[in-house]
Amino acid sequence: MFIQNGKLNVRKLEEKDKYLLAKWLSDPLVLEFYEGRDHPFDLDQVNKVFYAPEDDEVKCIVEYDGNEIGYIQFYLLNNEAKKEYGYLNEIIYGTDQFIGEVAYWNKGIGTLLVSTIVTFLIEQKKADRVVMDPQSRNTRAIKCYEKCGFKKVKILPNHELHEGKYQDCWLIEYRV
Template sequence: MLFQNDKLSVRLLEQKDECLLVKWLSDPAVLEFYEGRDNAFDLHKVHEKFYNREIGVVRCIVEFDKIPIGYIQYYQVDIDERKLYGYGNVLDVIYGMDQFIGEVAYWNNGIGTLLVNSMVEFLVEQNQADRVVMDPQTWNERAIRCYEKCGFKKVKLLPKNELHEGEYRDCWLIEYIK
């Protein structure tokens, strides 16, 4: 386990979690906000995206009261992303993170806020992060409100940054500074 905060815990992704990811990423309610409803996942696609990928991304399962409810990943921002985001000359240790709660029954209960706050605290304390960044799509107001509650600020508009449901969508670069 990476960390625990009250009933919330985050552990490394394991092979046994593949069916959870398929379940969550084939649910249209989840896909509306993560990956897109036109982009449902099967076992093969889960393996390609979550298991047979680049080194440097730490992939994790989120549990609440010992029940797997979501996914979170974090990574140190590489030089290409630093340039894209405007951090080319910034010497800070910068981490990025992405997450979703896959069990819809757990939405709107404050768990997302607890998760984001806990992961930021983990990255600052354990990985010496000076900044943590994310790039939510601009229309995802519920997620952005959650992130702002956690101390993230909008930094830069990233036009047509992410393909979602057949079109490139604008995203906000948001950051948390230690």
């Protein structure tokens, strides 16, 4: 395992995981906040988005109690993203994640996942901050992130195209 915390395991994405991603990213409940219900993924789309060799993200599958339940990626923010968000010369990582198995929602696993990855990024990658930009309407996710110590920094107006409409997002951060 790449990262482990009790029943939670995070491992690097493998070729066989494309079937899981296609399953999760064609579920309207998952797509409501991740990618959009008007944008379901098939295997071809999964291959293009998640298996592009030039990506800088570290892409991982989340397992809980031996079951594959979700996805997380983390990445070092580039200078352009730092400038957009108003940061300077710090080591800043971003993350994106979802629990694709709906039966595992509302059980504290998202909180465990986010807190575990934040600890990993700070201790192993020497991050000064960890940032995310959830849609402002995704209150369940924002509450999870706040439980993990993230604070709202600023609203990012019309930041993400989702289901044909630009959505406001929050820039949230965890500071060391």
